[in-house]
Amino acid sequence: MLNLQLTRKGILFYSTLQVQQKIEQSNDSLLIQKYQTWKAQCATLAQYLQMSLEEKASQQITPAVEAELLANTNFLEKELSLASKDFKLNFAQESMQWQDLQALLAANEALVDIVRIEYTVPNTTQTNQIYATLLLTANQSLPQLITLNTEGTLDTRYYTYYLNKINNQNSDDYSYGQFWSKIQAKLPPSISQ
Structure with a gap:
């Protein structure tokens, strides 16, 4: 369980900075837009995870809404992996134990x-x-x-x-x-x- 946590945190910390710099330096406006959308969706998912069920209900965030956002985020992540070798390589880094x-x-x-x-x-x-x-x-x-x-x-x-x-x-x-x-x-x- 701790190895999984470390892998997740390592990916988020290390990859985000390096990948963001390389994608922004690519001058590929579509790739940059996809990356920014993916990043925003990841931030929204993180906010959803921190909300209580009551907060989600008051903001009309249903499990279906969460599932759709997660599916869209995963789809964008796959597209980014195909379009950017840096994105793909950094998300496949050897994990820390x-x-x-x-x-x-x-x-x-x-x-x-x-x-x-x-x-x-x-x-x-x-x-x-x-x-x-x-x-x-x-x-x-x-x-x-x-x-x-x-x-x-x-x-x-x-x-x-x-x-x-x-x-x-x-x-x-x-x-x-x-x-x-x-x-x-x-x-x-x-x-x-």
């Missing part, structure tokens, strides 16, 4: 990656999400998976509570328990806090 990152960690450091996992509740059409943390230290044999929330409330109730505390500039001892306490409990004493 979690062991590569582990080798970079000092004994008092940890890598923490929070992952949002959306799933369909069995025998229904209802979707829910959980948050999990992938925790890696220099001395672990494997990354550790920590489930943060199984109720699907980090995006709704706890997030709203957290925002209210920030907006009203109130102290907040409660949110730490919802978002970070399980992670801290799994960190070895050698990790600087």
Whole structure:
């Protein structure tokens, strides 16, 4: 799971900058337009992923709308891969493995990656999400998976509570328990806090 996350993040970080420069320098206006459209659609998809179901409903973003945007984005990505060897080559880069990152960690450091996992509740059409943390230290044999929330409330109730505390500039001892306490409990004493 951590290797998949690293691959995805590596592709987004590394490829986007290099490919964007090469496509813009190509002077191919159609290719540039397709790339800009693809980039905008990717950003919209990312926004959709961050929205709660209530936000999507209020903005009339149905699963069909999301699926259509995803299909269009994938189609554009295929066209870009065919039209630009740089786009294709950069998306086929060798992926980084979690062991590569582990080798970079000092004994008092940890890598923490929070992952949002959306799933369909069995025998229904209802979707829910959980948050999990992938925790890696220099001395672990494997990354550790920590489930943060199984109720699907980090995006709704706890997030709203957290925002209210920030907006009203109130102290907040409660949110730490919802978002970070399980992670801290799994960190070895050698990790600087």
